[in-house]
Amino acid sequence: MSAAAAAVFQAGRSCRIGGRFSQSKLLHSIVSSQPMHSASAGSQQCREMSSFFFSYSSSTFSSSGSPVQNGERADIDSSAASEARPPVVFVVGAGDATGAAVARRFARDGFTACVSRRPRHAAQLQDLTESIRSAGHRAESVPLDARKPDDVVAAVDRIERDVGPIEIAVFNIGANVKFDTVDTTPRVFMKVWEMACFAGFLVGKECGQRMKQRGHGTIIFTGATASVQSNPGFSAFSSAKHGLRAVAGSLARELAPDGIHVCHVLIDGMIDTAFVRDNFPAVYADRKPRQGILSPDSIAEQYAALHRQPKDAWTFEMDLRPWVAKW
Structure with missing residues (x-):
């Protein structure tokens, strides 16, 4: 795992509160503040972080937004699911x-x-x-x-x-x-x-x-x-x-x-x-x-x-x- 991917993974873990995720601020920062097609020196890291974030969220959450644990969907309230998607x-x-x-x-x-x-x-x-x-x-x-x-x-x-x-x-x-x-x-x-x-x-x-x-x-x-x-x-x-x-x-x-x-x-x-x-x-x-x-x-x-x-x-x-x- 690259340093950028590890950073996102750790941030995601830190956002778990009572078994629920609160990742909207992290995602907003990646997508809005750091555009993927930026020509800046940090653009490659941004793309890598964004890619890992979405794959991480997809593997962690079902299509309905509920978390997946061992292949099974766990219960989660709608507000937490919204933040995670x-x-x-x-x-x-x-x-x-x-x-x-x-x-x-x-x-x-x-x-x-x-x-x-x-x-x-x-x-x-x-x-x-x-x-x-x-x-x-x-x-x-x-x-x-x-x-x-x-x-x-x-x-x-x-x-x-x-x-x-x-x-x-x-x-x-x-x-x-x-x-x-x-x-x-x-x-x-x-x-x-x-x-x-x-x-x-x-x-x-x-x-x-x-x-x-x-x-x-x-x-x-x-x-x-x-x-x-x-x-x-x-x-x-x-x-x-x-x-x-x-x-x-x-x-x-x-x-x-x-x-x-x-x-x-x-x-x-x-x-x-x-x-x-x-x-x-x-x-x-x-x-x-x-x-x-x-x-x-x-x-x-x-x-x-x-x-x-x-x-x-x-x-x-x-x-x-x-x-x-x-x-």
């Missing part, structure tokens, strides 16, 4: 582009990716889950209509109980529609607001409550150009995105004293998606070779960087755009 990134709006890339990125850092879309997209959600698992990482599908308060509460409760503590929550639901204001029906306006703003409030509220009890965590809201600029045809979308930005700002100021980092990321440009490729082929053909379209993987890297920021230099709002963008 790897942390979770909860991605609400895990579509085929940005949401999926964010889930994969954090899964590579050792988080269990709990990915969520509306139940009608359950098949695509399962495909994403399986793709993450096939790469050797942990993932769970959480079909969810995030506009429904009771469903959001139930989803968060299920994750915290059955999977692990939510360390990172990413709200990435899009609701981009284009209608002139005089042609926008009340139903369309309300539906867009529910998806792009109200759902974000629900997810931030529920995840924030759990994180506040533990004293750490990150909540990231995906914004858009419409979050700060109202263009013709986008009154419904823009008002909802303005509202989401306001929710994020209030939540950031409320939860920062409790150690919770809340961020709003303004995506100011086209993202490399099937929609853009199919509907703007000329623009795509011109910009893609020049890195003139936002890559979902590049966006995901910035989300990971936000989570790793030290407490003395937190970002609330980050705006991302290609270098060729005019703004």
